[in-house]
Amino acid sequence: MIEGLGEYVPVAQLAELEQRIADQKRLTKELDIAMNGEDAAEQASLCDLVAQAKNSESRTHIISPQVFEDALKERDQLMLALSERLPHPDDMAVEMFAMAMREKMAQKRxxxxxxxxxTSxxxxxxxxxxxxGHVxxxxxxxxxxxxxxxxHRHERTSLAAHDAEVIEYFKNELVxxxxxxxxxxxxxxxxxxxxxxxxxAKEVQS
Structure with a gap:
């Protein structure tokens, strides 16, 4: 006797019924995952899920392959729009370096x-x-x-003075x-x- 049915069921029918129940649970889980994700509750019945899918256009679309393609296209468009709005990495690096320079200048002041x-x-x-010297x-x-x-002073960099010191040093050591x-x-x-x-150095500066 099967609890809840109130009557005896042959063993063959019982096995078939158990298989149907197992299939129902499997389908319920698959539909639930397809429509709501793996973390969704697994307690809803198969009938309820089917009814939701039929009555909700959005839920029906979720399990449509075309919707996945449309979602991917929309994602790509959003990513493209976002990348166009973000500053170039070079610009971001310059801004960050400028901030560090400002902080150092303020510290020295x-x-x-x-x-x-x-210049005087x-x-x-x-x-x-x-x-x-600071290099x-x-x-x-x-x-x-x-x-x-x-x-800012419209002057050029030059290693002439630095090189002169290096040459003088090595000259003295060699001597x-x-x-x-x-x-x-x-x-x-x-x-x-x-x-x-x-x-x-003079030719470079001229």
Whole structure:
């Protein structure tokens, strides 16, 4: 006797009924997932789900392949419109770097630094020397700020002063390491190299 039916059912019919119940549960779950997602409640009956699908145009469309294609097209259109409205990554990078430069400039003002725009206080040679020196210190924000100062003053960057210091250093080291008879030759070579660098820097600036 099957509970709820109030009558005896042959074993064959019972097996068939159990199979139908299993099929109903499977179909119920598949429809529920198709229309609502895997996390939806699984308690609704098959009849209720079918009725909802028939009575709701939106639910009927959800299980239509055409709707999936339309949804993908709409998604692509939205993504395209969004990408056109967003700034280019290059522009975003420049804005972020500019913010870092402003913060560093404000910090230095609080420390009492000033005068970079006044050529009588801060010469072109000094700015170039500061820029080159801060390259070795490793902070690109400092280098960017010094480059910005030169740009605003319509002046060009130059490594001439920095190279002169490097050449002078190596010249002195070489002179110390060789016999006295060779020292004039080394000094002469370094002087020629320094002259060529200075001339190239002048040509770049002109």
């Amino acid at each position: 609080e420390e009492g630094r000033f005068g970079w725009s006044d 206080i801060c010469t072109h040679e000094l700015l170039n020397k500061l820029l080159c 070795d210190k490793g902070d690109p924000v400092d280098v960017g700020n010094f480059a910005m100062m030169l740009w 110390k390491s060789v016999k006295p008879i060779f020292r004039p030759h080394i000094e002469g070579v370094c002087a020629v190299v320094q002259q060529q660098i200075t001339q190239q």
